Amino acid sequence: MKIPFLSFEATNKVIKPAIMQTFEEFFDSSWYILGDRVKKFEKEYAAFNSVTSCVGVSNGLDAFTLH
Numbered sequence: 001m002k003i004p005f006l007s008f009e010a011t012n013k014v015i016k017p018a019i020m021q022t023f024e025e026f027f028d029s030s031w032y033i034l035g036d037r038v039k040k041f042e043k044e045y046a047a048f049n050s051v052t053s054c055v056g057v058s059n060g061l062d063a064f065t066l067h
Contacts (some may be wrong), residue, residue, distance in 0.1 A: 042055065
């Protein structure tokens with residue numbers, strides 16, 4: 001019997017419809033940088049962390065550089 005080291009197959013089946021719907025909305029908007037989704041994320045993430053604001057950046061290295 002072969003047991004996979006790591007498999008996301010079951011999880012992916014559950015979340016795929018929501019992810020695909022969100023991706024299609026994002027893709028169809030043709031707005032890939034900044035925009036309403038980023039503003040919403042920044043606002044919600046700041047609230048989650050109990051801070052007044054947050055800035056979304058492109059990757060972790062940019063975040064460390066700004067820190």
